[in-house]
Amino acid sequence: MTTILGTILDSAGSPANGYLYVRQSARFSIPGGLVTQTQVIAPVLEGVPFRPDRATPLTIPASPEGVVVEIVEELRDGRSTTRWVTIPDSAEIAYADLVDVAPPTQDAVVPAWVTGLLVTAQHVTQAATNAGTSASDAAESAEEAERQKEFARQAAAEAIAPTAEQMALVAADPETPFSLQLSATIVTGLEPSENPEVPDPAPYQAVDEHISARLAGFNPAAYRMPFDIGSDLTTPRPDGYTGLLEWRTTAEVGSVPVHLIDGDDVKYIETAPIPWSPLLVPGIANLWHAPWQGLANGDLAALTDNGPEGHDMVAVGATHPTFQSAGINGHPAVLFDGVDDHLAATGFDNYAGPTTIYMVAQSVPASVTGTRYFFDGKSSTSATAQLAITRNASNFGAQKGSAMVGPAGDNAVHIFRAIYNGATPGSSLRIDDAAAVTGSTSVGTTLEEMRMGGRADGPPSGSGQMGNSIIGTIVRFRGVVPSEFDEQIMDWLRAEYDL
Numbered sequence: 001m002t003t004i005l006g007t008i009l010d011s012a013g014s015p016a017n018g019y020l021y022v023r024q025s026a027r028f029s030i031p032g033g034l035v036t037q038t039q040v041i042a043p044v045l046e047g048v049p050f051r052p053d054r055a056t057p058l059t060i061p062a063s064p065e066g067v068v069v070e071i072v073e074e075l076r077d078g079r080s081t082t083r084w085v086t087i088p089d090s091a092e093i094a095y096a097d098l099v100d101v102a103p104p105t106q107d108a109v110v111p112a113w114v115t116g117l118l119v120t121a122q123h124v125t126q127a128a129t130n131a132g133t134s135a136s137d138a139a140e141s142a143e144e145a146e147r148q149k150e151f152a153r154q155a156a157a158e159a160i161a162p163t164a165e166q167m168a169l170v171a172a173d174p175e176t177p178f179s180l181q182l183s184a185t186i187v188t189g190l191e192p193s194e195n196p197e198v199p200d201p202a203p204y205q206a207v208d209e210h211i212s213a214r215l216a217g218f219n220p221a222a223y224r225m226p227f228d229i230g231s232d233l234t235t236p237r238p239d240g241y242t243g244l245l246e247w248r249t250t251a252e253v254g255s256v257p258v259h260l261i262d263g264d265d266v267k268y269i270e271t272a273p274i275p276w277s278p279l280l281v282p283g284i285a286n287l288w289h290a291p292w293q294g295l296a297n298g299d300l301a302a303l304t305d306n307g308p309e310g311h312d313m314v315a316v317g318a319t320h321p322t323f324q325s326a327g328i329n330g331h332p333a334v335l336f337d338g339v340d341d342h343l344a345a346t347g348f349d350n351y352a353g354p355t356t357i358y359m360v361a362q363s364v365p366a367s368v369t370g371t372r373y374f375f376d377g378k379s380s381t382s383a384t385a386q387l388a389i390t391r392n393a394s395n396f397g398a399q400k401g402s403a404m405v406g407p408a409g410d411n412a413v414h415i416f417r418a419i420y421n422g423a424t425p426g427s428s429l430r431i432d433d434a435a436a437v438t439g440s441t442s443v444g445t446t447l448e449e450m451r452m453g454g455r456a457d458g459p460p461s462g463s464g465q466m467g468n469s470i471i472g473t474i475v476r477f478r479g480v481v482p483s484e485f486d487e488q489i490m491d492w493l494r495a496e497y498d499l
Helices: 112-129 135-158 164-168 177-188 201-218 483-497
Strands: 002-005 018-024 028-030 033-035 040-045 069-075 080-086 092-094 099-106 225-230 245-249 265-268 284-288 322-328 331-337 343-346 355-363 372-378 388-391 395-400 402-408 413-420 427-431 437-439 449-452 468-478
Touching: 322 468, 355 372, 355 388, 355 483, 372 468, 395 413, 395 427, 402 427, 413 483, 468 483
Parallel strands: 002 092, 225 245, 245 265
Antiparallel strands: 018 040, 018 069, 028 033, 069 080, 080 099, 284 468, 322 331, 331 468, 343 449, 355 413, 355 468, 372 388, 372 449, 388 395, 395 402, 402 437, 413 427, 427 437
């Protein structure tokens, strides 16, 4: 608990007298118990704030993240100021040093919850004045003060009006005479909280329940309460509600709810399934799979990253692969010449861990010499071959720190899946639906940059290892993709390229 110190000054610069009205913006727990939104009256005597007993210094719990304290100053100089502050986790702090999270407002309309407490404060003050000097009178006055504080809690609860969001459901302009009259009627009809320790929730719940019952009486011709019934046209009308309804249903257009009455309306909700894509799979990092609008065959190409990390593959220097409008089975793809065409994506966060890659690609030549890279990754220390799929004279392969020999290589279109997850059998390379070939790769190597079309250092250093290839899609995941998602990803890639 943080002790709030004076000195609070009035408009003339003298120690002020009056009250602070304090409440939390949300409930939270501290070691001593639950801090609620119950309001507190803090008398200010000669500039020093006290607890309601006028003897104990005012203490307020430190504010957790996301919680602010609303303080309304009602001082005897007639000044009304509302502050929104956070309470630091310290032994004490001067009132003047509290940090405002929003600009204070002066001479504003006093909130209803403060009005209720102000009435209570007057009752308590009068009770103390009449208490006399005897111990028994003082005890009776203390009990009366508690009763009056309880009255204040309930009065504050009753005074909470509907929120602007709730009133917006009633009328387009909450400031119209109709809306103001409705708001006042709703508040009048509220019941105080049955639990004085938690006065706030009851009015809000009552507003939600009470508002529908009141609306029909105000404007029956214009208001229909929204009522969601899904596809069940036999759903009964809401219990206790006698007004008109707007039935909201996902049933076929033209269907009629069984309990529809004259004056009701029906709103048909059309639902459409979300198109499936690898973006729905946990662990998705990058999806290089562009729609290619606006490009003509042979145009210089790049690859947009549609994944959450957003690392677009862009040209490096003057070299650039070309767009092929019918590159793979009549579908768009990018052609790399195997000499100097390459694309690069930078700014990766040096992730070091298991990785899964899916790729739709074709190595163009009937045969190759050396090791040719479809793509490759570079580490934070500029080491290459840190995340790659390759082809040599005999086989396809995968590399992440260490190289893994995969299935036999060829120049057909394939769906590649590479898992980089340490020693055998953790790592593997699979071509289409064939059995995966297992092997070993590193896990802890980092990833800072990726390149398509060749080794990660590109020409001239990697000139002999550029890949003459056509690439349609590359998808990168952090972690090993579970088998149920693997099947969905493969189905999606087959459909995209008619494979």
